Amino acid sequence: HNLHDWDDEIRQVSTILLTKCQTLKETLSTEHTAHLELTSPGFSMATSFTRQEFENLLDNQNLFTEINRTVREALNKALERGYNEDNLQAVLLVGGSCQIPCVQRVFRQLFGKDRVFYHYPLDAVARGTAAFAAGVDFYDHIQHDYAIRYRDTQTGRYEYRVIVPKGTPYPTKTPVSRLTIKATHHGQKFLGIAIFEISGSKTQSSSSFELVFDVDGSARIASLTPFEAEQRSFFWMNQQNPTFLVADPPAEPGEACFEVEFNIDSNKRLIVSARDIRTGQTILKDALVVRLA
Numbered sequence: 001h002n003l004h005d006w007d008d009e010i011r012q013v014s015t016i017l018l019t020k021c022q023t024l025k026e027t028l029s030t031e032h033t034a035h036l037e038l039t040s041p042g043f044s045m046a047t048s049f050t051r052q053e054f055e056n057l058l059d060n061q062n063l064f065t066e067i068n069r070t071v072r073e074a075l076n077k078a079l080e081r082g083y084n085e086d087n088l089q090a091v092l093l094v095g096g097s098c099q100i101p102c103v104q105r106v107f108r109q110l111f112g113k114d115r116v117f118y119h120y121p122l123d124a125v126a127r128g129t130a131a132f133a134a135g136v137d138f139y140d141h142i143q144h145d146y147a148i149r150y151r152d153t154q155t156g157r158y159e160y161r162v163i164v165p166k167g168t169p170y171p172t173k174t175p176v177s178r179l180t181i182k183a184t185h186h187g188q189k190f191l192g193i194a195i196f197e198i199s200g201s202k203t204q205s206s207s208s209f210e211l212v213f214d215v216d217g218s219a220r221i222a223s224l225t226p227f228e229a230e231q232r233s234f235f236w237m238n239q240q241n242p243t244f245l246v247a248d249p250p251a252e253p254g255e256a257c258f259e260v261e262f263n264i265d266s267n268k269r270l271i272v273s274a275r276d277i278r279t280g281q282t283i284l285k286d287a288l289v290v291r292l293a
Contacts, residue, residue, distance in 0.1 A: 246283075
């Protein structure tokens with residue numbers, strides 16, 4: 001009699017077949033040959049697969065092309081934040097499919113064998129989630145440089161001053177940086193401190209051009225404007241709320257208004273204390289600015 005995909009008998013056989021195929025994939029990840037046998041009322045089959053046949057099947061389904069496309073998309077997004085491929089220290093493969101030798105081979109070809117790891121592939125995410133939920137921090141030092149942005153009164157250009165150097169241990173026992181905040185224009189009431197994360201790829205050669213992948217998969221070299229190049233190297237951390245100091249009364253250009261001290265707490269957060277120079281009063285005490293990486 002005729003059977004359809006939605007018939008119970010077909011659905012039961014399909015479920016068993018999927019389980020068998022999963023076992024077949026796992027076996028071929030460690031062995032060069034695997035056997036598949038399936039028997040049910042009115043149906044039976046037996047066959048063998050080699051690892052080469054399995055890899056050919058994956059290739060025919062464009063798996064390796066999709067891996068390469070996905071990786072390149074991720075690298076391009078990282079580049080938008082100012083991180084190029086040279087900044088990658090390690091690539092951790094997770095999930096059952098990363099046990100397939102040809103999948104591992106693709107990533108080793110992309111990133112080099114010394115940077116690719118696949119320890120605990122089946123539960124690496126769960127292990128990391130559990131550690132994070134328990135409050136474990138995987139670093140005891142700051143991973144990037146952080147700077148404030150200010151306008152040079154002589155050139156009119158934005159400049160950056162590092163207030164938290166990469167490698168700074170935390171929590172800090174003494175202020176990591178001290179600054180005097182001055183007004184820049186007549187009648188200035190709000191004085192903001194813009195915090196930027198500086199990428200490690202800020203070089204002259206990497207800021208003029210970037211490799212762009214179009215929708216059809218083709219690649220081209222695109223030039224960057226100075227503004228775009230800056231965006232690749234500097235990420236504005238507190239863009240939503242950069243102003244948190246209020247001058248009362250409003251200040252004049254060059255007038256020193258506030259003394260500020262930055263610290264890093266045990267949760268890797270940049271905190272600030274501020275004193276109004278004109279009144280001598282403390283207006284901020286360990287106020288949260290941003291969370292650092």
